[in-house]
Amino acid sequence: MKINSNLGIWMDHSTANLIDINSKHKDQSIVSQFTSETKEDALNRSESLMHNKRQQMQGKYYDKIGAQILKYKHVLLFGPTNAKVELHNYLNKDSHFKNIEIDMESSENITHNEQLAYVKNHFETV
Incomplete structure (x- = not known):
């Protein structure tokens, strides 16, 4: 597998660009399968079911993102929610990610062009 140098990931709990x-x-975008409809449907049955379903689906979402991160040496996680922190904690439990440098920054909901500029600027200054 070819290792690339830098990857930026703008993310929230539903989408990772x-x-x-x-x-x-x-x-590329990765979309979580845990939608508001899934949450509502599970919540109607039971709160613990909703939490279990969310954990399971978030795990799959983070696994898909992690599979892409493994192809890089240096990754920037940024976005408006704490999803980046949750992903970072998730990755820290897996030794496959120990040699990958991961930066985290907060940002607003920004357009795709602003995301591109944000990533370019981050890796130019690192």
């Missing part, structure tokens, strides 16, 4: 500014490929 993966931005590799050196790639010729289109940026």
Whole structure:
């Protein structure tokens, strides 16, 4: 597997936009399967079911993001929610990620072009 150098990930609990500014490929998005409809449906049955379902689906979401992170040496996690912190904690439990440098920053809900600029700026100053 080819290891790339830098990846930026703008994320919240529902979507992760993966931005590799050196790639010729289109940026990729990963979407969580835990939607508001799923939450509502599970909550109608029981609160513990909703929490279990959320944990299970968030785990799958973080696994998909993690599979992409393994292809890089340096990753920036940024976004408006604590999803980036949850992902970082999730990855810290797995030794596969120990040699990957992971930065975290808070940002607002920003457009795709602003996300690109944010990632470019971050890796130019690191």
